[in-house]
Amino acid sequence: MKYPLAMVRWLLDHYGADVGLGYDIMCAFWKTLKRSSLGADVTAMRLQGVVPAFHGHAHNRPCQIGWHPLYIEGVGLEDFEECERTFALSNHLAVATRLATVFHRQQQIDEHFQFHDQDKHAASGNFIFQNYRQALEKIGSNRGQLSALEQTLGTTAAHYELDHLTEVKYFEGLRTEPPEFQQTADYMELLQKLFSASISADQAKTDYIRLDFNIINNGYTKKEITGVRTRYRTSWTKYTNSEEDTARFEEEQGIETRWAVDSPQYRDALVLSTERRYRAAISEVERLVVQRLFELTKLGMSGVGTYTNPNFT
Template sequence: MNEFRAKYPLAVLEHLLAVYGWNGAVFYDIGCAFNMIARNSALGPMIHALNLCLMVGAFHSHAHNCKCQLDWHLLYVHGTSHTEGEGCEHIFLASNMLAQNTRHSSKFHRQQAIKQHFAFWNADKYAALGNFLWNHYSSARSAIHTLTAKLDILKLQFQLTDADFERFHEQECSYLTNFKALPVQDQVLIKYIHALDELVDKKQVPCFYYLHHLTSF
């Protein structure tokens, strides 16, 4: 992302910081790269003072490499709970039908349809907000109760502590950071598979020509 394009997400970020303040979290498709841009910008001191945390949503994280996921995936960030960080995608999904309905509309009617859609969408979401909060609260309590019990069983079975999970994460990060080349054994196995593929290809060539000549008669 160049400096010219970065001004748009930076403007959005400044507004979010002004509205929500302390201990905020922002999910961004390229939050890993944008984090450095934001902290080196004029917003850097505000981001640091308000303890803003940038992350990559669960859907887009899988397009990033393993090391990036360990650093920026919300699975490894405390306080993210059950959120997947893809709120915009839910909105896009709800508005997809507008495309085919307004494809041949005039500019006025297209904008009118979009405005009406989001007005009704917002009203529906606001009306269901109480149930939304209660259902998610109940789900979170149930998950904490169930998963904590299962985790305690696994910790007892494998003689693990909470510190071990943190250590496993640090070890994986360290391994990927220092990873330069595949182990020799893995390189040999890969070359062996490639050799087998080449052998199969070469064995298939005469067969192909033989079938070709047979069908040409």
């Protein structure tokens, strides 16, 4: 994190207060920034962190409503993806420099970014003007539609702010599960560990009882004998520890009768635990799918194709 921290320090020193800064992982970086030596300056100078629009859609919904440009006042039409456009333009260097010497490759890269900096600086005035013009056009064209919708639905600007705050509070409430759900899930985890340890201990005990028989009739070697004795000792220790953990939890939570596998409480809790793991798996799959889609989109960018030498067929 030392590089983005140094960049924030430079921005605060050169541009002062009320700066909007986009970063792909701003939602995570912000915690580091607030705990750093820059935390007081960031608060005093009202630095606003933003997750760029393109990357924001790969983040979960609670992150989006707090960090996506769509929900941050003052960013206007900016999507904070200029770095992505710069990287995309630099992809054209791959074809032109892949067979060049080290010197000419570095020379080409240096000239490319020098021209890019000069070009962007020259076009900055027109960029600001065009953004301002587009913002005025959108306000003018959408104001009538918004007024008609407000009359039909009976809403005002205050309702939009309230809806946003309500959604934020809703997701904040989902950060921790209800206490009864957490208690049930924890108890089920202990019971399943206990039942598994009991089965392993019973099997190890059976093998230990039959050890002499297996030595005489099945020719157990020293390695196999040691394995049986070790499993017998360790499995019983695991079962004892699991029994103590379960009994302690039951005492703390006031559970008088332990749930049996065929009891209604155990069956209901098993359904709850299964659904809990299913929702977590679905969320993880959704995250991986979105991530993969963005990766495939980047793979399809122009200028990153392989070089074809005309001397070879």
